[in-house]
Amino acid sequence: MKLQNILKNHLNQVLKKYNLTWPQKATITYPKEDKFGDLSTNLALLTSKNVGKNPRTWAEDLRKELQQLDLMEKIEVAGPGFLNFYFKPKVWQDILLDILSQKTTFGANQFGQNKKVQIEFVSANPTGPLHIGHGRGAALGDSLARIMKFSGYNIETEYYINDAGRQIKLLGLSVWARYKELLNQPASFPEDGYRGEYIFNLAQALIDIHNNQLLELPENEAVKICTEYAKDKILKDIQDDLKNFRVNHDVWFSEKTLLDSGQVERVLNYLQEKDLLYTKDGALWFKSSQFGDDKDRVLQKSDGSLTYFASDIAYHFNKYQRGFELVINIWGADHHGYIPRMKAAVQALGKNKDQLEVILVQLVNLLREGNQIAMSTRAGKFVTLREVYNEVGVDAARFIFLSRKSDSHLDFDLELVKKQSMDNPVYYVQYAHARICSIFRKSIEKNITFSLKNPQQYVHILNHKDDLYLLKHLSKFEDTIILCCQQLSPHHLSFYLYELAALLHRYYNEHPILNTENKNLIHARLLLLKAIQYVLANGLDLLGVTAPEKM
RNA sequence: GCGUCUAUAGCUCAACUGGAUAGAGCAACGGACUUCGGAUCCGUAGGUUGUAGGUUCGAAUCCUACUAGACGCACCA
Numbered sequence: 120m121k122l123q124n125i126l127k128n129h130l131n132q133v134l135k136k137y138n139l140t141w142p143q144k145a146t147i148t149y150p151k152e153d154k155f156g157d158l159s160t161n162l163a164l165l166t167s168k169n170v171g172k173n174p175r176t177w178a179e180d181l182r183k184e185l186q187q188l189d190l191m192e193k194i195e196v197a198g199p200g201f202l203n204f205y206f207k208p209k210v211w212q213d214i215l216l217d218i219l220s221q222k223t224t225f226g227a228n229q230f231g232q233n234k235k236v237q238i239e240f241v242s243a244n245p246t247g248p249l250h251i252g253h254g255r256g257a258a259l260g261d262s263l264a265r266i267m268k269f270s271g272y273n274i275e276t277e278y279y280i281n282d283a284g285r286q287i288k289l290l291g292l293s294v295w296a297r298y299k300e301l302l303n304q305p306a307s308f309p310e311d312g313y314r315g316e317y318i319f320n321l322a323q324a325l326i327d328i329h330n331n332q333l334l335e336l337p338e339n340e341a342v343k344i345c346t347e348y349a350k351d352k353i354l355k356d357i358q359d360d361l362k363n364f365r366v367n368h369d370v371w372f373s374e375k376t377l378l379d380s381g382q383v384e385r386v387l388n389y390l391q392e393k394d395l396l397y398t399k400d401g402a403l404w405f406k407s408s409q410f411g412d413d414k415d416r417v418l419q420k421s422d423g424s425l426t427y428f429a430s431d432i433a434y435h436f437n438k439y440q441r442g443f444e445l446v447i448n449i450w451g452a453d454h455h456g457y458i459p460r461m462k463a464a465v466q467a468l469g470k471n472k473d474q475l476e477v478i479l480v481q482l483v484n485l486l487r488e489g490n491q492i493a494m495s496t497r498a499g500k501f502v503t504l505r506e507v508y509n510e511v512g513v514d515a516a517r518f519i520f521l522s523r524k525s526d527s528h529l530d531f532d533l534e535l536v537k538k539q540s541m542d543n544p545v546y547y548v549q550y551a552h553a554r555i556c557s558i559f560r561k562s563i564e565k566n567i568t569f570s571l572k573n574p575q576q577y578v579h580i581l582n583h584k585d586d587l588y589l590l591k592h593l594s595k596f597e598d599t600i601i602l603c604c605q606q607l608s609p610h611h612l613s614f615y616l617y618e619l620a621a622l623l624h625r626y627y628n629e630h631p632i633l634n635t636e637n638k639n640l641i642h643a644r645l646l647l648l649k650a651i652q653y654v655l656a657n658g659l660d661l662l663g664v665t666a667p668e669k670m
Numbered sequence: 671g672c673g674u675c676u677a678u679a680g681c682u683c684a685a686c687u688g689g690a691u692a693g694a695g696c697a698a699c700g701g702a703c704u705u706c707g708g709a710u711c712c713g714u715a716g717g718u719u720g721u722a723g724g725u726u727c728g729a730a731u732c733c734u735a736c737u738a739g740a741c742g743c744a745c746c747a
Contacts (some may be wrong), residue, residue: 148686151693161689164727174727188715198690199727244747284747402745414672414729420745427747456742481675482740527674528740530682550709561706586682602686615686617694628711670709
């Protein structure tokens with residue numbers, strides 16, 4: 120990022136001479152291929168029309184203006200009119216000094232400018248255990264939070280607990296029915312009730328606590344006890360699962376408190392004052408179509424009860440009142456139809472629609488050796504997140520989730536993910552880290568003296584093209600993190616780390632680190648490995664994956 | 671019927687949001703160690719980016735129409 124900024128400043132100065140400004144679409148990027156330089160810009164292509172020259176001659180003019188930069192080895196004009204920049208080795212060698220002094224903070228940056236952002240994710244109803252789809256959202260939200268914090272955002276993560284609606288009632292009734300069944304009482308199981316095995320476990324737990332005494336109580340009181348117990352127990356399990364999955368939520372926000380504190384009425388009044396509500400067929404409607412939704416939506420049904428949408432508006436009103444400039448919601452892709460109305464609501468609340476970002480995560484297809492595992496929430500037949508991470512491990516599961524774009528369907532094959540092989544890149548990356556640790560252990564065995572003091576005495580030795588290649592890649596770490604923030608997508612980081620690991624393994628095979636006579640060279644290479652180790656560890660931590668010293 | 675997302679090598683996925691000859695791994699085939707961890711490395715082969723048009727200096731990416739798949743389209747939560 121530093122280099123791009125320096126370049127951009129210089130280019131801007133030249134543009135100024137010609138009375139031009141930086142075009143929106145102009146970029147300074149790392150080219151795919153080495154022969155296109157270290158950095159490349161399409162600036163000349165996009166501004167040639169303004170000066171009435173063909174792109175190549177215009178690029179040539181720009182090149183001449185920029186010659187005097189002493190960081191640069193050379194500038195080339197290539198292809199239709201790209202400017203390709205080549206830097207001196209010192210530029211890359213100095214990166215090493217940055218990493219070694221910043222250590223675990225290397226890559227941290229101020230891209231986010233302390234912007235106050237909330238990420239709300241998982242938010243599964245506390246009516247059953249988390250499944251693998253929730254795991255994907257959990258990994259994404261947690262990792263995004265880590266990355267954005269690292270990039271200088273003021274991040275708060277939140278779980279919205281739907282503890283008020285019909286589903287919770289249904290949960291209570293389901294448990295109550297099972298309770299009676301287990302005690303050989305006649306019971307009618309609710310039609311849309313929860314049929315999972317865990318409902319029996321909850322009922323049994325209630326029997327262990329209360330024996331059969333709930334049967335003595337008036338039914339609504341008994342159901343209430345069942346409901347409260349089941350909800351609390353399930354929520355506790357969810358919290359345990361997320362903790363084990365290394366997922367952190369700063370705030371657990373209860374829908375019930377939202378309703379109890381009258382915030383829904385308040386937001387309805389607010390919308391009323393803005394003349395965004397009307398009554399039709401005995402129901403209260405919100406004019407969401409004024410803000411791009413397909414049609415208006417009901418907030419209060421003709422029977423007087425509120426819709427879920429109503430409390431969602433109140434919830435988002437609450438979010439913005441807490442001062443978040445941007446609210447990010449991570450939803451399952453099956454909720455995509457909900458986005459337009461939510462965006463409409465946000466605008467009705469006087470916010471810009473860009474202040475709500477919804478990331479959709481596609482559902483996860485769970486396989487075992489290529490065969491799909493049938494899942495049915497209704498029938499209560501599904502593999503829980505807990506079963507998954509117990510079987511394949513947290514590291515492997517998280518890395519897989521974070522290795523693809525969220526809007527692509529994901530095949531999650533338990534056998535493949537469990538395999539400690541090349542099918543599973545997480546081990547490849549972790550192995551690179553462990554390998555470096557191993558070399559340092561070996562260096563101690565061999566009584567090789569090494570310290571991080573005065574690295575500047577050694578870095579100039581790292582002159583080989585493989586050295587420079589690695590250094591260049593290390594220098595892209597910060598850019599990669601910023602890219603993840605821009606696209607709200609951590610998968611770039613996974614791929615970056617994979618590449619870094621590949622470069623390390625290649626380097627290791629090509630260049631003996633410790634087995635060489637030249638002591639200064641050994642020292643320089645150890646410095647390089649140390650820097651790679653920091654970056655691998657920093658990067659893995661942002662994904663919530665461990666960086667083991669041994670495997 | 672309407673809408674959203676997806677379609678890239680045999681398989682699983684990338685491609686820095688319009689850039690240069692579309693890249694990795696797996697699987698296949700052929701190689702590399704008497705020493706730092708073989709969970710490694712090197713090489714070969716594999717593509718009309720679902721189809722057909724369009725936009726422009728330039729398209730996997732944007733637009734239009736198709737095809738196939740997933741998911742939505744309640745005064746459900």
